[in-house]
Amino acid sequence: MTILFGIMIHDIKDPARFNSYLSVIKEEGFDDLLVFTPHHVHLQKKQINGYMFMDGMWQQVVSPFPAISLDLGYYEEKSLFQKMKAVKYHPALPFVGYGLGNKWSIQQQLTSSAVLAPSLPPTQMLQHMDTVWSMLQKHTSVMIKPLNGKGGKGIFRLSQGENAYMLEQDEQILHLTQEELIHFLKERMKEQKYLVQKWIDIRDKHGSVYDIRALVQKNGEGKWQLSGLGVRRGPSRYKITSNLTNGGTAHPAFPFLKKQFGREKADFILHYMRKLALFIPQYLEKVTNRRLVELGLDIAVDRNGRVWILEVNIKPGRSLWRKIDNQEAIDRSIRAPVQYAWYLLKKKKVQQCSFSKG
Structure with a gap:
């Protein structure tokens, strides 16, 4: 019997992007790889019209369900999102890990931990303008972030000046009256939901925003491991986010932090980050009763x-490790989910997928 490993993605423009998984899945016990989107899945027939690597090339095939699948997709279209949910609810199509909801639900879960709460910036849902005024009164400057955003898109920094409000997005700076600000935010609130979060001064010595991405993953023993730690630095002192998709640069964590704080303090900071990074996924699995496979x-x-803990991402990208040429982190980031998938099959724990709702 062929044991298939599946990868579900939102769109397959070029299945060759998954070539790095081909040798890994076979080394870890699987026979073949099937790449598919939710729209490719026929739940009643228990078949998938996906892609497999055969005779030296990727070819379209009709396949039975994989033994277990890894979900790497971003489902922004409503119809695709609904189909994805139906696929992941199906008991005959288990996944290695499941979702955690939007940024607000994750924030609430994290805040319920006495260990994590002190490291979380004050955050509220933007449901009406009173939220903005109260947060500004307390913190002077706030970040306004899309509830389901990714890649730093759609994030604003809002500050209160003497005669106007200053709104920053990327390198654009607007000075608005209260009436103009209300109009600006209400127009955007028609399109999507937002969070309001206290602005934290996370600029380096040169004035550029930076943060640290920690990649934590389950391994072949079913335990959490820290697979990578790297710095993302904004491209200029005028940018308000550090995302690499907006032109940021990547750096190994310790050398960068040592330049900012010195060796001793950098050691302490990294030690504390590693403890946080391994505590967070275990805590989230416990309070949500959802099986997770990796977090950024x-x-x-x-x-x-x-x-400070800024955000938890259930679909972490891999580009950071490529940019800092950390081949070990690249290899671990690909191999660990496959090893964990094999562990679940070996231990016959795939049935536990039924406890998840996302």
Whole structure:
């Protein structure tokens, strides 16, 4: 019997992007790889019209369900999102890990931990303008972030000046009256939901925003491991986010932090980050009762050396490790989910997928 490993993605423009998985899945016990989107899945027939690597090339095939699958997709279209949910609810199509909801639900879960709460910036849902005024009154400057955003897109920094409000996005700076600000935000609130979060000064000595991405993953023993730790630095002192998709640069964590704080303090900061990084996924699995496979944790350090948890991502990218040429982290990031998938099959734990709702 052929044991298939599946990868579900939102769109297959070029299946060759998954070539790095081909040798790994066979080394870890699987026979073949099937790449598919939710729209490719026929739940009643228990078949998938996907892609497999055969005779030296990727070819379209009709396949039975994989033994277990890894979900790497971003499902922004409503119809695709609904189909994805139906696929992941199906008991005959287990996945290695499941979702955690939006940024607000994750924030609430994290805040319920006495260990994590002190490291979380004050955050509220933007449901009406009173939220903005109260947060500005308390913190002077706030970040306004899309509830389901990714890649730093759609994030604003809002500050209160003497005669106007200053709104920053990337390198654009607007000075708005209260009436103009209300109009600006209400127009965007029609399109999507937002969070309001206290602005933390996480600029380096040159004035550029930076944060640290920690990649944590389950391994072949079913235990959490820290697979990579790297710095993302904004491209200029005028940018308000550090995302690599907006032109940021990548750096190994310790050398970068040593330049900011010195060796001793950098050692302490990294030690604390590693403890946080391994605590967070275990805590989230416990309080949500959902099986997770990997998380990308965005962790920041302010100018006083205090560590902050900015965000938890359930679909972490791999580009950071390529940019800092960390081949070990690249290899671990690909291999660990496959090893964990094999562990679940070997231990016959795939049935536990039924406890998840996302």
